[in-house]
Amino acid sequence: MKLYFTILIFFTAFAASAGTKISGIVTDQKGEAVPGSNVYIKGSYDGTSSDVNGGFSFETDLSGKQVLMVQALGFKPQETVIECNGQTLELKIKLSGSINLLTAVTITAGAMEAGDEKKSVVLKPLDIVTTSGAMGDITGALLTLPGTSTVGNDGRLFVRGGDASETSIFIDGLQVGNAYGSTASNVPTRNRFSANLFRGSFFSTGGYSAEYGQALSSALALSTVNLPLRSQGDVSIMSVGGGYTQTLTGKQNALTASANYYNLAPYQSLVKQDFDWEKSPESWDSEISLRHKWGNAANGKAGFIKAYFHTEGNRMTIWQKIPGDNGRGDRIQLRNRYSYSNVSFRHSGKKDWFFYGGLAFSHNSDALKRNADPLRRTNQLAHAKIVAVKDFSPRFSLKNGLEWFVKAYSETMTDVNRTRNYTDHQLNHFAEATYYFSNRLIMVAGVRSGHSSLAEQVWMTPRFSVAWKLDHQGQFSFAAGKFKQLPEEKIRVAQNNLQNTAATHYILNYFIVNNNRTFRAESFYKIYDHLVTYDDAAGNYSNFSQNGSGYARGMDFFYRDRKSIKGTDFWITYSFVDSKRKYAAYETLVQPSFAPKHNGSIVVKHFASALKSQLGTSWSWNSGYPFSNPNRTGEMQQKTKMYSDLSISWSYLPRPDIILHVACSNVLGRNNVFGYRYALQPDESGAYIGLPVGQGAKRFAFAALFITISRDKNANQLNNL
Template identity: 55%
Template sequence: MKILLSTFFILWSTIALSQTIIEGIVFDHKGTTIPGVNIYLRGTFEGTSSEIDGSFNLVTDIEGEVIVVFQALGFKTFESPQTLKAGNIVIRPVLKETINEMTAVTISAGALEASDEKKSIVLKPVDIVTVPSAMGDVVGAFQTLPGTAAVGNDGRLFVRGGDASETAIFIDGMKVGNAFGTTAANVPTRTRFNPNLFKGSFFSTGGYSAEYGHALSSALSLNTVDMPARNQGDISILSVGAGYNQTLVGKKNSLTASANYFDLSPYQSLVRQNFDWERAPYGWDAEVSGRQKWGNSGMLKAYFHTSANGMKLWQKTSQSQGRGSLLGIDNNYHFGQLSFKQLAGESWSLYGGMSFSSNTDNFSIAGLNVRNQNQVLHGKMVAVKDFSDKFSLKTGVEHFVFSYSENLITEDLERSFVDHQPTVFAEADYYFSNKLILRSGLRTGYSALGEESWLDPRFSLAYKFQNQGQLSLAAGRYSQSAVEQLRIFNTELQNTVADHLILNYLLSTNGRTIRAEAFYKDYKNLLTFEGMPYQYENVAQQGAGFARGMDVFYRDQKSFKNTDFWLTYSYVDSKRVFAQFNTMVQPWFAPRHNGSVVVKHWIQALKSQLGLSWVINDGYTFTDPNFPGEMNAKTRSFQDLSIGWSYLPKPNLIIHLACNNVYGRENVFGYQFSPQANEAGRFESQPVGLQAPRFFLLGVFLTLSKDKNANNLNNL
């Protein structure tokens, strides 16, 4: 027995002396211990895990050169080369945090994204066509978001004290010239593009990326569908027109073509109008879009849009005799673009393209015939390099060509200009951790016409809290060429400039989103002038101003079953010296208080979605010549209650009915005063309102395909 025990202790001692004990404690970069770290010897089955206090102990008989691997979720893999021999080895590894795209903080100051590919969705693409007040217009849904002002007699985007010219629109990153249709005063316009074309959008209310320029206040970037779901045809029958869309899909390519026609004459014969129409608005458009995949990661897109429309309207003023002056408008518009994106080797990605837009307006009024032509050419190339999971760099080059001309047809007179603007930008993202990101960018350009160069620095910082909420700070300078209608009178005009400062809080979790933002904008080189359109005098840049305030947004898709709603409030204190004003005034397009409510509820038993949207502001400023001062009066509040009903009697059939300003409120946007006082010494006036108390839209949408369950919402 003694011999057996002696033999056992000798063998045990020999084994123990030949073993290696690897021990230590695992820390993160802050010095905190990490439990549950997977620890193993590469190429072997030997391993262990760290304890609750981060300590570990691994015993092995292996000798020689090995790699000790430490792995944990949320941290970079740590490798420690060791030479194993009998005895103890102490390792105290420090694991660095990895940047996870799904959980990392993102820049949210000024930005509202609408894409299923993004973690924090504020507005989905399908909202574009289901918000009742939008009436199927791409921009209509964005007018219910924070930072925007409801200017019901215009239809374009007015953001945080800025006029509509301060917002630029891009499709797949390419600039769109004249994105809104030409219209008469106080007749709201719409964007020219079919909402079914887009899969998502990026809407910035300020502080946006160095990639985007030529916008003082806002950038709206619309992204087209990559690849449609199936072959299908879509028939649209509306109360104001009709259209057809055909989509063909192959393994690596697709082609979509559409044509639409509208004419408001039949509608206006049934619904009372406040305006004196000689010819109701009418028009047509056609679109063709193609997509081609190449390789495993490349995509080429081509898109072409052409349209024509017109109207004739009698415009009566306080001094007009009879029906007033007859205004006629004929518009022709063409837009085409080619864009691509490609993943390259070694963490490179490339995208860019070229776009061209041409807009021709023919106006006739009081015997005067005017033709305006505006063309924009945009070329762009961008390269993005991910140097690590913490650092990435985006660099790009662009070239813009702006061409504008005005022609007095009868007098055979013309004035025009062409401006070339090469631009370079760079932007870097650096993740200090999953909770803290820094973005800094620089945009520089040169105007050949104005012989001006500029440098716009931009900066953003975001921090994410434990409760998933995040705080963002953004600051930067934004430059924009003078609007063509004024630049034609003084081609030496320089850029107008706005400096932005934004503080944002965003919390998006469990189907609910809370967003609060404070902002300040400082304007420089605003345009000032005297005279009237086509007769402007003393066009200069002696204006300046500011816009400051805050807005709050809340969206809830969880609290009530089958119900989605959002609430918005914006406060804007904006004053500026601009246009024909000689003192600091609150612009007519910048109401101080703006609010909106949107509710959508799905009723399964009725196969219907009911919608409601209510938009309100505290009124528009105007100048009353009966009292001293400029912009010395204000209209009563603007209010618009809209309702919508979408009914799906069959999966491939949608019937949609919408009505804005349901209770027929007589909204007033200002007053038109006579140029001379009457016998009592007062200037007479008449209100500026809408063309009709309300607008009804009825649409029937039928999809033809092998899949009887398909409809025209599939690609949204």
């Protein structure tokens, strides 16, 4: 019996001397408990998790110096050297916050992103191309977002009191020249590029990154699809034409080729037109896209290269009435050829280096004939870009980039062989730093510099933005910056030495996403300076000056809800813009015709599974367009009636690989007027006769059948609608 007690006492003493009890509490830098922390000895299975109060306790048989590891989501891992000597250790662990890009604050001031990778998405790519009333046009869908204005006789993107020329468009980071189809005056145009080419977009209504320049109001950056999901063929049969797209995919590469033909003559022969067409618009386009990826991100080296080529041609002939003339008016004949190509790359290197850039070239040629006067206009843009990004830590990264532009423009009166032209070389450098103070506070500061050989000018534009995330899911952002843009080609070709126009932006934004509901409110103030003014005698510009100025101020709201109504997704926007500027031939500060004060839209999409259908409707409106009436004193002293357009659409899937899509704009047949044109001379009574500028037809109806040919019978073209 004594032997038994001796052995028991021995083992009890051994256990007491060999075991070390480790306990303590885990907190953040403010002393708040961090529950659920993983606390363990490195290289062993000894450990535990902290409780709701941050406390922890466990025992280990290890001895000597050990490394205690503490990990928690949202915090930097912390290692502490401890001495395991069979005694009790009481520890207080303070963790520092780490930057988790999935939960960290992001800059939202002036930004409207559409990409599946972004957590603060407002619109995804599919949303952009399924918006009723947009008729598959990227720009048409963006006009339902806050900060934009619908200008029905133009069709381009007008942002916060700015002209359409103040918005630059980029594909895979490279600028696009003449992104909209050529057209006659007061005949709306469309974006040249198919919506199914892109996987996402970044649409800035102001205060955008130093990476983008030569735009006073906005930057629209479009990102093309990386690798398609599958090989497939897509047939499109439409009421205005048709096309075919073939996609071939491999593990690391893909090829897509497409061709389309459009002719509005059959449609316009059935639907009465207010336009006097001699030759209805007819066009064709084709494009090829090549994509290849290499390497593996796991080994620190991975890359992607894309090559894209697009070419098209179109023609039309239209008669446009002259105010006060009883005849058909001016005969406008237009022939256009356009090509755009780019090669872009992205490469992840070792030691947290990342590189991207590429080359792009745009060529646009318009053969225009007004009555008996032929004119040829040629516009060319070459863009080369290289950017290096270095992540120095999880908190700090720095972006540096160089760009080179060659811009050439010419106008030739072919009957008398008279030409005027210019070529401008522009060199730009930009640098931008991003610093995360915490998961809740981020700051971005950048500067962009440039030089124009034609203007003989050097400039520098600083930009700054900051965002603060609140305790709940909302956040505030502020952005400010200066922006420069050289005047339009038609003005620079007449006065080569014109220098940059300027704008200064201030933006305050609130943004929240919660439970499939998004709310965004933003106020802005934009100051214009050095705008071009001139005398305009029947379209002949003279006496150029850069003493113009102006402002645009206001606020806009966006609400999107995919939760409240089952199977329904809707968003509502409202924008107030107070804009005045002294520019062009205006002698005083005026409200531009393209900047209605009040703008709004409602978009609704409902998927009825029993009907295998997606039903959509959209309503866009504004408070009317100002215009100058020469029968009254002053400038821009009148305004049209309110603009309103109610559109509907229906997409029916009888089979997953077949889609029938029909849509109709302005179903109520509202007679929208965008302004008036007046005679250059008064009549016998001393009055100037005017004609309204309106729509080509009260409604536009569209029908299409999309068929997908692939091994996967569930594949379709829903992204193309």
